[in-house]
Amino acid sequence: MIRIGVDVGGTFTDLILVDELTNKIHVHKVPSTIEDQSIGVINGIQELCKNADVPVTDVDYVLHGTTVATNIIIERDGAAVGMLTTKNYRDILHIARHKKAENFSIQQDLPWQADPLVLRRNRIPITEKLAAPDGHVKVPMNEEEVREAVQRLKESKVDVVVVSFLFSFLNDVHEQRAKEIVKELWPEVQCFTSSEIAPQMREYERFSTAAMNAYVAPRVSRYLDHLVSALDNAGLQGELHIMQSSGGMATSDMATEKPVTLLKSGPSxxxxxxxxxxxxxxxxxxxxxxxxxxxxxxxxxxxxxxxxxxxxxxxxxxxxxxxxxxxxxxxxxxxxxxxxxxxxxxxxxxxxxxxxxxxxxxxxxxxxxxxxxxxxxxxxxxxxxxxxxxxxxxxxxxxxxxxxxxxxxxxxxxxxxxxxxxxxxxxxxxxxxxxxxxxxxxxxxxxxxxxxxxxxxxxxxxxxxxxxxxxxxxxxxxxxxxxxxxxxxxDIKYDFIKSHINRIDKINDEAIQSINSDLEELSNTAYAQLIKDGVKPEDILIERIAECRYAGQGFELRASIPEGLLTEQSMAIISQRFHEAHEEEYGHHFPENVVELITLRIVATGKxxxxxxxxxxxxxxxxxxxxxxxxxxxxxxxxxxxxxxxxxxxxxxxxxxxxxxxxxxxxxxxxxxxxxxxxxxxxxxxxxxxxxxxxxxxxxxxxxxxxxxxxxx
Structure with missing residues (x-):
């Protein structure tokens, strides 16, 4: 097997070729082509293969770290994004959490206000409402408003549409229906939902993540499509995998579906x-x-x-x-x-x-x-x-x-x-x-x-x-x-998550059964994706994680979930592991405090x-x-x-x-x-x-x- 790693930096594009049959390693550097990174990538691969006396057609994998998504954010030249959001919540992206990098400065620019990912005129409110804690429909979605909003966004010439409704992490029925209408009226436009990108609580962070994904998506898609085409034209038949911010590789198709995962592809x-x-x-x-x-x-x-x-x-x-x-x-x-x-x-x-x-x-x-x-x-x-x-x-x-x-x-x-x-x-x-x-x-x-x-x-x-x-x-x-x-x-690595908010001290059999069901569903989805990517079953590793916090805390820490079906004993182990994680992160923990389970996460690794x-x-x-x-x-x-x-x-x-x-x-x-x-x-x-x-x-x-x-x- 012959594999090539290609990392694009701001000055040089770095390449390494490994021939696993002969156990030989060849390295190369070429100047980066900032105007189009794929030019430097293709030139570097061809020169490296020539230096190694390896035909380009014999390369099995190209593994790529890219700064395309990062540069879009730094240069502030992403897509024009249109957003459909719950009525009365269009300004969440502007209000944010009233946090400032410099607490006492009145002159600093806040990026989400100075350079919003979605302009206010392109954030269109839709009548609909879901309710906590189970996400049941409180106010049905007004589909006519969605149709009118799509028409307005078309006239505004936005490049991509994102649908972000309140409480969609509990129930995405409204977001999915809105997306169906968008694709029905405007088939050629890219459309994402916040429940697809970040199905987690915290509406501001979820809206911001979904908006960021939409903001970088068109250019990332064009870059990856161009790179795949250029590799094909060069005669390279191997698979293209992209480094994600998490340190895991993704197929080019998965990276295109969720480009927000590439924001720290380069440094990883x-x-x-x-x-x-x-x-x-x-x-x-x-x-x-x-x-x-x-x-x-x-x-x-x-x-x-x-x-x-x-x-x-x-x-x-x-x-x-x-x-x-x-x-x-x-x-x-x-x-x-x-x-x-x-x-x-x-x-x-x-x-x-x-x-x-x-x-x-x-x-x-x-x-x-x-x-x-x-x-x-x-x-x-x-x-x-x-x-x-x-x-x-x-x-x-x-x-x-x-x-x-x-x-x-x-x-x-x-x-x-x-x-x-x-x-x-x-x-x-x-x-x-x-x-x-x-x-x-x-x-x-x-x-x-x-x-x-x-x-x-x-x-x-x-x-x-x-x-x-x-x-x-x-x-x-x-x-x-x-x-x-x-x-x-x-390794190839994906994260699959689902919100599941429960106090561990008051959890009942019904809730535990629901958690087990959700973990099984997430694991099956992860397993199927890795099989689709060509990973052998024996090379698949599924890690189950509970993201927990003390009741009243603002953010969570990870605690590994014991193997097998969860029981009351298992929940106690999760609680103990959270205490240990808190001690490691902050230097102290509170064993008498109530621990809340917030999110279930599956980290699926294909070795x-x-x-x-x-x-x-x-x-x-x-x-x-x-x-x-x-x-x-x-x-x-x-x-x-x-x-x-x-x-x-x-x-x-x-x-x-x-x-x-x-x-x-x-x-x-x-x-x-x-x-x-x-x-x-x-x-x-x-x-x-x-x-x-x-x-x-x-x-x-x-x-x-x-x-x-x-x-x-």
Whole structure:
């Protein structure tokens, strides 16, 4: 079987091809084509197959991480959405929950008001009403009003229609009938219902999620249709799977039906790669730092298990969305981040990026702004002739010119001081984000290893580790394409949910029987979908989850449901597991408080082949001459002083297991460059992973490996 992982970033599109018959791995990077991501994807696949001497027609799977949905939200250029909603509730999307990012500011823009997903004139009220707690019809839907609303929306030239009625998570009869009328009068328009997208309580979040799904749907559909067509034209017969925000893969058809699940498709791959590599190497606790050309994606991963963000925090560019998302923070810190002096005279870096075109000044494509990549070139940490394996020749003189003219004259610094300043600022941005994701949540980053991912990750991670107090940096075999690697270790995964609101202390046999019935229905639906996707029955895993809260709380936490038919005993176990989840999340729990069951969730996983890394031969060498390329002066800051060191370059492809590299050193490979500063050393595992730690071991390389790992294993 031949599989290709393709991740599209803001600057580069990363690709990895695995031939499972020969156990060979090939990697490639091409510039992203922002105007149409599919162009870069197709070009990259064709070039990668050519480099690997594999016919495109032999590829069985293309696994894709995309930022199409994310970019729509960031750029605010989604579809014109029309909404049918319950009379007197058309302004839910505007009112929201009166929450502000800055509680005491009267000048901030609230995205749901400044840039509503659905304009008020396109939110049309319909006479209908369902009632809690069972969703019975209180006021029948006025079908004539629905027909008139559809006509108005057609005249308004909206692109897509969403139907969001009150209490539809309990009973979707009105939403489904309204959708039937929409499709009857306007067959060509896309139409979604909130009960299909997010059948959960909380009308504002459900309405917002449904509106977000509609907002991104047309462009996502066009992109995926175009990509499927382009793959067909290229002769590729394999299946296309898309990474979701939850860290699970979906077929292209399922992704088209529910595109709101793709909002964090891009960052999820590197998180999966981090968890997989940590498990492979026996390092359970990691902080993933995926630094690309445009952004840095940061995630804390305890016990090799990516965290799913709490529903109260799930959002996309300020808009709440009720879909499972891996807990990953995206900040504007990458190789293309622009350094500048602001109006107040402060030295800043990012979040603006030079992107792929024109890119940093050293690319020689017309960019004049100094970027993080330019700083690394000036300091000698990136060799111009080695960038992307020599495919992209860098121009150091343009980096010097950009930094000198833009920064040095105003700051009164030398070029090298300004370049080090750029790196310090960008590293501190990332350090603050890491502390917010760890220290503020009771996690000590000193007990975690830092996982260096992305093309720029290994260049920055050691100095970043020093800043936050990490003891160990892990650099995977192919760091520059980590997000693409993560696609190859991700399983097909879907979530199916149903609201079921009950106090566990007062639950009766009838309610338990109803829960059992709903769980069986959800499980059967999930199982059927995975079978439809071609997953073998023995590879299907069904996880049952109860989302619970203490009575009066605003949001839920997940508690796993025991196997088999539920009984009163089972409900008590669910309650206990919720207490444990609350303790883990918040550091305390209340065993005397009433626990409420709110939502039943089925997480259906279709297991797919994982990635087998070829084992390296044992080298057990120190600074091996066989891997030495040449030596070049490189600038590092040591004890507050800027110093130049004659620094050897090592070819990573020639390093063997248990080799030891003493810093300062630069380890070069096609997809990335690893910086090993003075007072640090790097060792190589049998899987080709680099472990970079302080020079505390003076023994042989094999011995040092064990000692370096002790603190994190």
């Amino acid at each position: 791959g590197a998180v999966l790669a981090t968890a997989w590599c940590g498990e492979l190497e026996g390092v359970p606790n990691l902080i993933s730092v995926d630094i690309g050309g445009t952004s840095a994606d940061i995630s804390v991963i305890p016990n090799n298990t990516p965290k799913i963000i709490n529903p109260r925090d799930a959002e996309a560019n300020g808009y709440p969305v009720l879909v499972p998302m891996i807990d990953v923070e995206v900040i504007g810190a990458g190789g293309g981040s622009i350094a500048y002096i602001d109006a107040g005279g402060a030295f800043r870096v990012g979040p603006r990026s030079a992107g792929a075109n024109p890119g940093p000044a050293c690319y020689g494509r017309g960019g004049e702004s100094p970027c993080v990549t330019d700083a690394n070139v000036i300091l000698g940490r990136l060799d111009p002739e080695q960038f992307l394996g020599g495919d992209l020749q860098l121009h150091p003189e343009l980096s010097y010119k950009a930094v000198e003219e833009t920064l040095c004259r105003q700051l009164g610094m030398s070029v090298e001081e300004a370049a080090l300043g750029i790196l310090k600022i960008i590293n501190n941005h990332m350090a603050l984000c890491i502390r917010a994701k760890s220290v503020s949540k009771g996690i000590d980053p000193r007990e975690y290893a830092l996982f260096a991912a992305g093309g720029a990750g290994p260049l920055h991670s050691v100095e970043l580790a020093e800043t936050i107090g990490c003891n160990l940096v892990i650099v995977p075999a192919y760091p520059g394409i980590s997000a693409a690697t993560g696609l190859l270790v991700g 797919t082949p994982s990635l087998n890394m070829p084992k390296l031969e044992i080298g057990d060498r120190i600074n091996p001459n066989e891997a030495l390329m040449y030596e070049r002066e490189t600038v590092f800051e040591v004890d507050g002083e800027i110093k130049r060191f004659p620094t050897p370059r090592y070819d990573r492809s020639k390093l063997l297991a248990h080799d030891l590299i003493m810093g300062p050193a630069i380890i070069v490979q096609r997809d990335s460059t690893t910086s090993v500063p003075p007072h640090w050393q790097a060792t190589v595992s049998e899987n080709g992973t680099l472990f970079v730690a302080s020079k505390v071991v003076q023994g042989g390389a094999a011995e040092s490996v064990e000692k370096l790992f002790t603190k994190v294993r």
